[in-house]
Amino acid sequence: MHRFNCIIIRVFLVAVLFFFIAEAAYTQHFLPPSDRYRPDRLKKVVITEVAVGAAMSIGLNYLWYKKFPRSRFHFFNDNREWLQMDKMGHAATAYNIGVLQYDMMRWCGVKKNDAILIGSATALGGLAIVEFFDGFSTHWGFSKGDMLANLVGTAIFASQQRWWDQQRVTMRFSAHFSPYAQYHSGELGKSWASRILKDYNGQSYWLSFNIKSFLPASSSFPNWPSVSLGYGVEGLIGGHFNPDSIKGKPIPSFERNRRFMLSPDADWFRIPAAAPVEAAAYLLKPFKFPAPALEINSKGKFRLYGLYH
Numbered sequence: 366m367h368r369f370n371c372i373i374i375r376v377f378l379v380a381v382l383f384f385f386i387a388e389a390a391y392t393q394h395f396l397p398p399s400d401r402y403r404p405d406r407l408k409k410v411v412i413t414e415v416a417v418g419a420a421m422s423i424g425l426n427y428l429w430y431k432k433f434p435r436s437r438f439h440f441f442n443d444n445r446e447w448l449q450m451d452k453m454g455h456a457a458t459a460y461n462i463g464v465l466q467y468d469m470m471r472w473c474g475v476k477k478n479d480a481i482l483i484g485s486a487t488a489l490g491g492l493a494i495v496e497f498f499d500g501f502s503t504h505w506g507f508s509k510g511d512m513l514a515n516l517v518g519t520a521i522f523a524s525q526q527r528w529w530d531q532q533r534v535t536m537r538f539s540a541h542f543s544p545y546a547q548y549h550s551g552e553l554g555k556s557w558a559s560r561i562l563k564d565y566n567g568q569s570y571w572l573s574f575n576i577k578s579f580l581p582a583s584s585s586f587p588n589w590p591s592v593s594l595g596y597g598v599e600g601l602i603g604g605h606f607n608p609d610s611i612k613g614k615p616i617p618s619f620e621r622n623r624r625f626m627l628s629p630d631a632d633w634f635r636i637p638a639a640a641p642v643e644a645a646a647y648l649l650k651p652f653k654f655p656a657p658a659l660e661i662n663s664k665g666k667f668r669l670y671g672l673y674h
Contacts, residue, residue, distance in 0.1 A: 395643035395644045395647055396468050396469065396471075396472045396647065397472065398471035398472060398474075399471070399472060399473065399474035400474070401474050402473070402474035402475070403472075403473050403474045404473075406472060406473040406474070407470075407473040407474075407475070410469050410470075410473060414487075418491070422494065434502075434503045434504075435501050435502065435503065436501060436502065436503040437501070438497075438500045438501055438507065439500060439506045439507070440500070440506050440507050440508070440509060441499070441500075441505055441506025441507065441508055442508070442509070442510065443508050443510060443511070443604070444508075444510040445605060446604035446605060447565050447598070447601060447604050448565075448598045448601065448621065448623055450565040450568060450570075450596075450597075450598050450601075451511070451565070452510060452511065452513075452514040453514070453570040453596060454538075454568070454570065455492065455511050455514035455515050455518065456514045456515070456517045456518035456521070456536065456570075457518060457536040457537070457538055457570050457651070458492065458515075458518065459488040459489065459492055459514070459515040459516075459517075459518030459519045459522075460488070460518035460519065460521050460522045460535075460536040461518075461536065461650075461651045462484075462487060462488040462491060462492075463484040463485055463487070463488040463518070463519050463522035463523065464484065464522050464532060464535075464650075465484075466480075466483060466484040466487040466488065467480045467481060467483070467484035467522070467526060470483050470484065477526075477530070478527070481523050481526050481527055484522065484523070484526075485519050485522070485523045488515065488518070488519045488522070489515055489516065489519055492511075492512075492515045493512065493515070496508060496511055496512060518536060521534065521536060529578070531578060532575075533574065533575050533578040533579060534572055534573065534574050534575075535572075535573045535575070535591075535632070535650065535651075536570065536571070536572060536573075536651075537570070537571040537572075537573050537593065537630070537650075537651055537652055537653040538568070538569070538570055538571070538651055538652055538653065539568070539569045539571065539595075539652060539653035539655070539673075539674050540561045540562075540567050540568045540569070540674075541567045541674055542557070542560060542561075542564075542567055543560075543564055543566035543567035543599070545564065545566045545599075545600070545601065545602060545619065546560045546564045546566075546567075548602055548611070548616050548617070549602050549603070549608075549611055549616070551611075552602075552603065553565075553566070553602075565598055565601055566597075566598060566599050566600070566601055568597060569595045569596065569597040569624075569626065569653065569673075570595065570596050570597070571593040571594065571595040571596075571626075571628075571630070571653045572593065572594045572595075573591045573592075573593040573630045573632070573653065574591055574592050574593070574594075575588075575590075575591045575632055575635070576590050576591060576592065577589075577590070577635075588632075588635035588636060589631050589632050589633060589635050589636050590629065590630075590631060591629070591630040591631060591632050592627070592628070592629060592630060593626075593627070593628050593629070593630040593653060594625075594626070594627060595624075595625070595626035595627075595628060595653070595658070596623070596624070596625060596626070597623075597624040597626065598621070598622065598623055598624060599619075599620075599621075599622050599624060599662070600619035600620045600621045600622055601619075601621055602616060602619065607619055607621065620664070622662040622663050622664060623662060623663040624660050624661075624662045624663075625660065625661050625662070626658045626659065626660045626673070627658065627659045628653070628656050628657065628658035628659070628673060629656045629657065630653060630654050630656060631654045631656075632650070633646040633649065634646040634647050634649075634650055653674070655672055655673065655674035656672065656673065657669070657670060657671055657672060657673065658670045658673035660673075
């Protein structure tokens with residue numbers, strides 16, 4: 366999937382989430398599971414998602430795919446691009462779509478196992494639609510690697526919800542501005558928003574482990590502290606390799622490295638609060654909390670950050 370399409374998917378998530386924040390902000394709690402089936406709520410969810418999904422599909426076609434020549438459906442192997450950072454993004458996006466859809470289904474009173482199936486189908490189906498769009502574009506193609514990453518992210522959501530009835534391990538995202546975008550702004554972004562979303566050098570993806578959820582129920586340990594394992598990259602100017610020059614302008618030589626990180630984290634949504642505060646905490650769930658971090662890169666070099674985001 367091209368990175369522009371990942372951006373569209375994330376915009377879709379934010380649009381749906383903000384609707385339900387507005388819907389539930391004046392209740393006692395944010396998106397609490399209903400103990401009875403609520404067809405009125407389900408109707409609102411379906412109408413909202415169909416409307417936003419249709420707008421997304423039309424927008425992708427007219428704002429993006431229409432600019433490029435079409436072809437017969439074909440596959441494209443991009444598994445070695447960007448040191449697999451795009452695959453991490455797919456997994457994290459699928460995971461968070463599954464979680465959001467599950468929470469909304471439970472808010473509507475849908476039974477647990479049915480809500481898991483609906484959340485999983487929404488995550489895989491929504492991302493597969495965009496892959497099929499790519500499959501008919503000469504510039505890209507249907508990526509089996511992307512779909513495998515989507516499946517992994519969905520499985521992380523579904524397996525935890527099925528066996529633990531909670532998300533003990535969450536997939537999160539963080540980003541900062543890297544110095545590499547200036548050398549290839551067409552690929553890594555020009556504006557601050559496009560750099561956050563397109564420059565993989567500034568992105569990190571995390572598995573955040575909630576400590577209390579792994580302890581005995583009788584433990585008095587606080588609900589919110591977590592510890593996160595992160596993955597990132599640095600020195601990437603191109604997908605497969607770094608070019609020597611772009612449009613005749615020489616590019617400095619950068620070492621392409623993988624980065625592995627360990628950092629404390631926080632899950633504020635586990636702290637009981639009034640609905641508006643819970644809504645804000647829920648909105649922040651997919652994002653890593655800025656904190657100190659210890660890094661080791663693929664060259665075996667360590668680095669300590671006083672505050673990493």
